[in-house]
Amino acid sequence: xxxxxxxxxxxxxxxxxxxxxxxxxxxxxxxxxxxxxxxxxxxxxxxxxxxxxxxxxxxxxxxxxxxxxxxxxxxxxxxxxxxxxxxxxxxxxxxxxxxxxxxxxxxxxxxxxxxxxxxxxxxxxxxxxxxxxxxxxxxxxxxxxxxxxxxxxxxxxxxxxxxxxxxxxxxxxxxxxxxxxxxxxxxxxxxxxxxxxxxxxxxxxxxxxxxxxxxxxxxxxxxxxxxxxxxxxxxxxxxxxxxxxxxxxxxxxxxxxxxxxxxxxxxxxxxxxxxxxx
Numbered sequence: 001x002x003x004x005x006x007x008x009x010x011x012x013x014x015x016x017x018x019x020x021x022x023x024x025x026x027x028x029x030x031x032x033x034x035x036x037x038x039x040x041x042x043x044x045x046x047x048x049x050x051x052x053x054x055x056x057x058x059x060x061x062x063x064x065x066x067x068x069x070x071x072x073x074x075x076x077x078x079x080x081x082x083x084x085x086x087x088x089x090x091x092x093x094x095x096x097x098x099x100x101x102x103x104x105x106x107x108x109x110x111x112x113x114x115x116x117x118x119x120x121x122x123x124x125x126x127x128x129x130x131x132x133x134x135x136x137x138x139x140x141x142x143x144x145x146x147x148x149x150x151x152x153x154x155x156x157x158x159x160x161x162x163x164x165x166x167x168x169x170x171x172x173x174x175x176x177x178x179x180x181x182x183x184x185x186x187x188x189x190x191x192x193x194x195x196x197x198x199x200x201x202x203x204x205x206x207x208x209x210x211x212x213x214x215x216x217x218x219x220x221x222x223x224x225x226x227x228x229x230x231x232x233x234x235x236x237x238x239x240x241x242x243x244x245x246x247x248x249x250x251x252x253x254x255x256x257x258x259x260x261x262x263x264x265x266x267x268x269x270x271x272x273x274x275x276x277x278x
Contacts, residue, residue, distance in 0.1 A: 072218070076240040077106035080216065080252065083261050084153045085111055087214040093152025096176045098169060099137065100157035100218065101125055117147065119172065121159075140171040151176050153214045161220040161248065170230040177213035214256050221249040231255055237263030 072080075080103055088095050091113030097104040097120075104118040108128075118125055119135035126132050133144055137159065154176050158169040215231050218240050227233050233253035238261075240250045252262055 071102040071243050073241045073243050076242075077102055078110075079238060079261055080155070080218070080240070081106045081111060083259060084155055084214070084216060085113070086259060086261075087216075087256070088113075088153040091115060093178065094150055096147075096151040096154045096173075098135065098154065098156040098172055098176070099159055100155055103155055103157070104128075104131075115151070117151070119143070119176075135172070137165060137168045137172070140168040141175060143172065143175055148175055149178055151213065152178050153216065155216040155218075157218045158223075161222055163223075163226050166219065166223055166226045167230060173215055173231065177215070179212040215254065217253040218250060219253070221251050224251065224253075227253045235266045237266055 084095055084103075084107070085091060091107075091111065092115070094115035095107065095113055095117075097107070097116070097118045099120060101118060101120050101122065104116070104120075104125075107113050107116055108131075117131055117133065118128060119133050121134070121136055123134065126134070133147070136142070154173045156169050156173055158165045215233055217227055217231070217233055219227065221235070224235060227235075231253075233255040235251040235253050236258050238252060240252055242250075252258075254262070254265075258264055
């Protein structure tokens with residue numbers, strides 16, 4: 001088993017030519033929108049982003065609703081970060097953040113994580129150098145080979161509340177998972193096995209003991225059945241909240257029995273509520 005890659009440094013030289021070009025393009029568009037004729041990469045912006053630049057960082061990483069970005073509030077980020085730190089032995093087994101940049105930033109800001117990586121479509125996050133990989137869920141297996149099966153904890157926040165989006169995100173999660181024995185092929189079984197009968201046959205110990213990698217998913221309650229079907233994860237009692245309140249109810253799902261920090265799993269009767277579709 002390969003050790004997780006060291007992704008702790010943040011240097012301009014760490015950016016690949018493709019990533020650097022993507023970042024230059026983004027900053028150029030930002031400058032154009034503010035009426036500037038010329039743009040150069042601000043070395044402090046790319047190399048620093050330390051604590052004293054917190055206000056600048058907030059400005060740089062404002063939500064982009066066009067990319068279905070809705071940042072989680074402070075309490076949610078804090079609780080989930082504490083949970084994944086505990087599950088990853090303080091970050092030593094590696095933490096992958098798939099489409100969840102707000103958690104990634106919380107971990108970088110308030111926790112010492114030896115091995116942390118963000119897989120994200122938004123090119124602004126290329127400022128984090130070798131801790132960033134450009135990621136498009138439409139191409140779930142397009143992941144740098146040296147990062148395959150490298151993480152003890154994989155956290156995902158799929159950008160859309162559809163089965164197709166979750167299926168592809170789950171493929172990425174399994175490809176990143178350390179010691180994964182699950183298939184990462186381009187297809188999943190979509191059998192209509194009853195969600196209620198499947199979960200009623202599963203007890204806490206059987207789910208947790210079978211998980212070689214800890215999966216944490218933040219997504220809508222309407223995805224409950226899909227999350228259980230594809231990664232055998234169940235909803236926690238603690239409900240995540242966004243900075244800007246959304247109409248959809250969201251849940252945190254884990255494929256292991258979560259700590260009291262997330263309130264444990266919901267009661268089985270709550271888990272068995274059918275998912276309504278219009």
